[in-house]
Amino acid sequence: MIRVGRVGPEAVELLAELHGRCFQPGWDRTAMAALLAVAGTFALVAEWTSEIARESTTPERVPAGLVLFRVAADEAEILTLGVIPEARRAGVGRALLEAALENARARGAAALFLEVAADNAVAIALYQQAGFGTVGGRKGYYSRAGGTVDALVLARKA
Ligand SMILES: CC(C)(COP(=O)(O)OP(=O)(O)OC[C@H]1O[C@@H](n2cnc3c(N)ncnc32)[C@H](O)[C@@H]1OP(=O)(O)O)[C@@H](O)C(=O)NCCC(=O)NCCS
Numbered sequence: 001m002i003r004v005g006r007v008g009p010e011a012v013e014l015l016a017e018l019h020g021r022c023f024q025p026g027w028d029r030t031a032m033a034a035l036l037a038v039a040g041t042f043a044l045v046a047e048w049t050s051e052i053a054r055e056s057t058t059p060e061r062v063p064a065g066l067v068l069f070r071v072a073a074d075e076a077e078i079l080t081l082g083v084i085p086e087a088r089r090a091g092v093g094r095a096l097l098e099a100a101l102e103n104a105r106a107r108g109a110a111a112l113f114l115e116v117a118a119d120n121a122v123a124i125a126l127y128q129q130a131g132f133g134t135v136g137g138r139k140g141y142y143s144r145a146g147g148t149v150d151a152l153v154l155a156r157k158a
Pocket residue numbers: 022023081082083084087088089090091092093094095115116117120121122123125126127129
C-alpha cells in the first residue's frame with residue numbers, strides 16, 4: 001500500500017511538485033536541484049494507493065510524499081518531510097520517517113535531527129510517536145504573516 005524508494009536528481013520536478021502540495025510556498029525545482037547537489041543529501045518518495053484505487057482491479061500507486069535528509073559524519077538531518085493532503089493520516093509520514101532513519105543509519109549516522117515549527121502540533125505528534133525528543137530551540141526561526149514562530153530542534157538515535 002505504501003512503498004518508499006530513493007530518487008535522484010532526475011526527480012527534481014516530481015520533488016518540487018510534491019513539496020508545493022505539502023507546503024505554501026513550496027521549494028521549486030531549482031531549489032531542489034541545489035539541495036540535492038550537496039554531498040550527502042538524499043531524497044525518498046513514498047508511493048501510496050488510495051482506498052478508492054484499492055477497489056479497482058488495477059490499483060494504482062501515486063507519489064504521495066517526500067523526505068529530504070542530509071548525512072554528515074555521524075549525524076543526519078531531515079531537511080523537509082511532507083505528505084500531500086489527500087494521503088494524510090494513512091501512515092505515509094511515518095513510513096517516510098522510518099525509511100529516512102534506516103537510510104541514515106546505513107550511511108553511518110548515529111543520530112537524526114530536525115527542526116519543526118513550535119505550532120505544528122501534527123508534525124510534533126508524528127515525531128514524538130517516532131521517538132524524537134526536544135534537544136533545543138531557535139527563537140523566531142519561521143516567518144509567518146503575523147510575525148514569527150519559534151522552531152523546536154528534535155532528535156533521536158538513528
Ligand atoms: C506532518 C505530516 C508529514 C504527517 O504525515 P501523515 O502521513 O499524515 O502522518 P501519519 O499518517 O504517518 O501519522 C503518524 C502519526 O502522526 C500523528 N499525526 C498525524 N496526523 C495527525 C493529526 N492530524 N492529528 C494528530 N496527530 C497526527 C499521529 O501520532 C499519527 O499516528 P496515528 O495515526 O497512529 O495516531 C503531514 O501532516 C504533512 O505533510 N503536513 C504538512 C507539512 C509539514 O508540516 N511537514 C512537517 C514539517 S517539520
